[in-house]
Amino acid sequence: MHSSWRCGALSLILIALAGCAEPSSPSGEAAVPDDATMETPGVPQANLAQWARSCALCHVRGEGGAPPAGDAAAWAPRLAKGEDTLLRHTIEGFNNMPPLGYCMDCSRDDFRRLIRFMAGES
Ligand code: HEC
Known part of the structure; x- marks a missing residue:
């Protein structure tokens, strides 16, 4: 005591x-x-900024059925379609996923990195 x-x-x-x-x-x-800094390895800061003001609006909480960022189980069936299909769906839109995902200044390479980042493979 x-x-x-x-x-x-x-x-x-x-x-x-x-x-x-x-x-x-x-x-x-x-x-x-030590490496737990704001910068995620493999994802440039500029892409994180794009992500935060576009994709994150829906892909954090799974708005409208969006696969949440970092949720490997939710992304597995998406990845199975192949990266080119995912890229096309991001650019052209797919059901509730709006064309370009609200990111007007994202290039194709930016989209590729953002998709990999959300799917947890960077
Ligand atoms: C307005 C909400 C919203 C925003 C903003 C948004 N998404 Fe989505 N996204 C969705 C929804 C909802 C789905 C699920 C569509 C479905 O499967 O029917 C989806 C699905 C996806 C898929 C999977 C497509 C497939 O074929 O399975 C990818 C890849 C994707 N989003 C990438 C992005 C990227 C990259 C951004 C930012 C540049 C983004 N999204 C921004 C709502 C959004």
Whole structure:
């Protein structure tokens, strides 16, 4: 029995700082790998910006049946159609998927990278 009430009362703050029960554990910051920066490997920053203001509108929450970004199970049957088909559907539109996916300044190569990025293969 050793200041457990304090631990309980302050646990939220203490967890945020370093952890009450394990004073010798490393700080929370150390758990983040060195390469966890804003830039995703293989995806240029410009493409991420395009993605954030177009594809992300629907492909984050699966709006209208869109396969959510990073959801490998949702993307597997899409990828099975082949990249050329996916690229064509992105440019021409496909059911609820609008032509160009709202990205007016995306090139074909940009679309390829965005599709790979969302399908989790970059
Ligand atoms: C307005 C919402 C919306 C936006 C914006 C959007 N999508 Fe989609 N997308 C969808 C929906 C809905 C589907 C599912 C269509 C279906 O399968 O019927 C889809 C499907 C797709 C598919 C799979 C097509 C296939 O043949 O299975 C690809 C690839 C895709 N989107 C790429 C993109 C890219 C790249 C962007 C951004 C440049 C984008 N989408 C922006 C709604 C959107």
